[in-house]
Structures are given as C-alpha cells and as structure tokens.
Amino acid sequence: MKNRGPDPRAIYRALYKAFGPQHWWPGGVGIEMIVGAILTQNTAWSNVEKAIAKLKKSGLLSVKRLREVRTARLASLIRSSGYFNQKAIKLKAFLSFLDGEYGGSLERMGRETIRALREKLLSVHGIGPETADSILLYAFEKRVFVVDAYTLRIFARHGFLHSRASYDEAQRFFMERLPSRARYYNEYHALIVRTGKEYCRKKPRCGGCPLNRFLRREIRGVKH
C-alpha cells in the first residue's frame, strides 16, 4: 500500500478535536459486548440497545442463561435488532464455540493470542472480519483495528485507499501507520463511525465535516 496523503494520526487528532471522546461500549462487559457486536451487524446501535435491555430484563445476559434459552425465545427478545432469527442462531453458534473451545470461559478465551483467536472467531457462523475484530478489540482489548463500511467509504473517497480496497487491506493501512494501542484503535474507530453517521452516508453531506475541512487545509485540490 502506497503512502498517500496526510498521516492518519493527524486525521485522528482533527476528529478528536471536533467530536471529543465517543465512549463506545459504555459499561458493557464480557458477554454483553460480544452480544452487542453480533447484534449490531448492519443495524443501528439504538435498536441493539433495546434488544440488550430486554435480554438484561429477562435475566438472560449471561453465558449460562444464553446457553439454556431456546433459540426461538432468544429471537423474540432481540427482535428490535433486526434479522432476529439469523442473529439468534449466530448467538447460539458463538455460545457453542465458547463452550466447545474454552469450556464456556471468556477468561480462557481472552488468553489466546490475537492471531489464533481471530482465526477461530472467523470460523464461527455469523462472525466475519468486522465482528471478530470488534470482539477482539472491544471485549478483550486486543490491539486490532476495526474496519467498517464507513472506514472504507470515507478513506476511499479521500484517496487513502483505492476504491475497491478489501477489509484486510484497509486494516493493514491503519495498523501500519498508527501507534499499536487498543485504546487508540477503539477511539479512532468510534470517531470514524461518528464522522460517517453525521457527514458521509451514501449521500454525503460534506458541509462542515471536520475531516473534509482538515483535508482541505492539508492538501490542495482534494477530490471530493
């Protein structure tokens, strides 16, 4: 990957200055974060929060209870998160993975190396690269940069990535250029999503976008 344009660390500073800390996964711990990572697939987080609240209220937000609950009941409780039948199956798939591989212990799971755990997670039904990396970073504080649709869209639009860059290419782009710290990756990803939500949807509203402003200051003639 060629080095194109400004240092992504400077972009981080510009976004952080504009938006401040994003406080992602606030208060979420252990299994709750993992459930959240699966439920939020292609879904607004506000809808996930409703589903998590229902699981909590029903006392099901634990490894033990999630293991016991029937898939149909699980699906009905997570209805608000969309694709609920699929996601109930995915949650169950994760639970059997956790049981089969680590005897149901998240703590044991967390002792795996990044490479081994990522590969195993990717083999679980319903866990793709973004969900695997979200679990690694947000649930286990592993040093993994999470890429999402906004990351690809925004950084391709501004010429940092080519227009058809893959997930892995994008991840490499950031991890080769950023300090290797979980806290930093966490905040950076959240800031990208924040920027995307407010300014870079499929129909961009670039006016006032702090990234756009920053890049215009940095380099002239940026295509946008």
Added chain:
DNA sequence: GACCAGGCACATC
C-alpha cells in the same frame, strides 16, 4: 414511502 444502519452467509458466474 424511500433510505439507511457499527455485516454475514450462501449461491452463482
């Protein structure tokens, strides 16, 4: 009513 959201699996070419 259309568009979108913190994706993924599976089929097909």
Added chain:
DNA sequence: GATGTGCATGGT
C-alpha cells in the same frame, strides 16, 4: 475473486 441476494426492525 467479484457480484447479487436474503435477512428485518426502527429512525429520519
């Protein structure tokens, strides 16, 4: 390896 489709609720 690229592209298309199903999955589904809830906010704007």
